């Protein structure tokens with residue numbers, strides 16, 4: 001259905017109306033390349049002329065053939081039984097060819113298309129490979145010269161297209177050609193390839209210039225050295241502080257220990273004195289009120305003394321054995337029992 005429609009449309013455009021069909025209507029090519037246009041018509045014709053801007057460059061006579069006025073212009077016959085079709089070719093197009101391309105078939109309305117000729121210039125990153133210390137920035141300068149129209153300059157860093165807002169481009173026109181400068185700032189993280197691309201629409205593959213950003217890990221070593229030295233210094237300070245603290249504490253502990261030891265020593269001496277006598281010493285002056293004469297043996301058992309007095313004295317080595325202690329108790333009791341006085345004796349068990 002669609003093909004039928006388009007066939008009818010083509011018939012209307014070419015055969016039915018008799019108006020020649022020129023296509024394409026807009027051709028953009030690079031200087032030095034070829035530009036091609038087709039004219040097709042269904043009606044019988046005898047004379048066809050092609051014009052570039054206002055200059056007649058080629059004529060075709062159905063009887064006598066092609067008469068070119070310049071070797072840059074040529075035609076190819078694509079005619080078939082149904083349709084007359086001629087291709088017009090402009091070779092080695094010039095910048096000043098930009099303009100109208102028209103085809104006139106006898107007295108039929110002239111068909112006009114547009115020809116745009118672009119210029120592909122050069123692109124280069126100025127300065128070549130750049131070396132920066134890690135973390136520092138490198139500014140790449142790309143120069144695109146001799147382009148028409150204004151070239152599109154873009155950057156690719158490490159295979160990734162750089163966002164347009166990340167670089168600045170400026171252009172100036174000189175003798176009808178554009179020179180562009182683009183500046184890209186790259187932070188040195190690791191070594192990457194930096195590519196500058198310049199293009200115009202007629203160029204299928206952009207022209208490019210690439211160099212390397214070489215990142216030296218110089219700053220790292222410095223940083224590591226600084227960190228290490230600071231860390232080392234801090235560690236040293238900590239160590240010294242620790243040692244001083246430890247010494248101080250030990251000294252304090254020693255002094256308190258000595259104090260303690262002094263006390264204990266005297267106690268030991270005291271008890272030692274008691275031990276030296278190898279018998280529990282009586283304290284005849286010690287009187288407990290309310291205590292009656294009936295001091296029984298049970299009050300002087302070992303556990304009673306242990307729990308009530310001189311518990312600390314158990315730390316003292318067993319200079320006196322149990323028998324001696326028992327003897328002490330016994331003698332003390334005997335003394336007590338002998339006198340019959342209400343006295344409470346304190347015996348040191350060691």
Ligand SMILES: *[C@@H]1O[C@H](CO)[C@@H](O)[C@H](O)[C@H]1NC(C)=O
Nearest residue numbers: 025026027028114116201202
């Ligand atoms: C023809 O191409 C040029 C350049 O590519 C463009 O500026 C212009 O708008 C186009 N014209 C038409 C009618 O498509």
Ligand SMILES: *[C@@H]1O[C@H](CO)[C@@H](O)[C@H](O)[C@H]1NC(C)=O
Nearest residue numbers: 023024036037038078085087
């Ligand atoms: C012109 O028409 C011929 C035949 O259909 C085709 O081969 C050629 O590519 C056309 N040229 C252009 C510029 O469209």
Ligand SMILES: *[C@@H]1O[C@H](CO)[C@@H](O)[C@H](O)[C@H]1NC(C)=O
Nearest residue numbers: 061062065066077078079080
């Ligand atoms: C163009 O080609 C057609 C078909 O091949 C042929 O009939 C016709 O004579 C040719 N025209 C010229 C001027 O060569």
Ligand SMILES: *[C@@H]1O[C@H](CO)[C@@H](O)[C@H](O)[C@H]1NC(C)=O
Nearest residue numbers: 031053055093094095096097
């Ligand atoms: C167009 O430019 C070419 C060279 O590029 C030159 O030879 C020619 O004279 C110029 N034509 C016009 C009309 O300026």
Ligand SMILES: *[C@@H]1O[C@H](CO)[C@@H](O)[C@H](O)[C@H]1NC(C)=O
Nearest residue numbers: 127128129130211212213214
């Ligand atoms: C830039 O660096 C690359 C890779 O390191 C090297 O192959 C190339 O020769 C260098 N170019 C210049 C101009 O130094």
Ligand SMILES: *[C@@H]1O[C@H](CO)[C@@H](O)[C@H](O)[C@H]1NC(C)=O
Nearest residue numbers: 165166167168169183184185
């Ligand atoms: C682009 O230029 C403007 C003004 O000169 C400046 O403020 C901005 O920082 C530049 N940007 C880059 C990515 O160089």
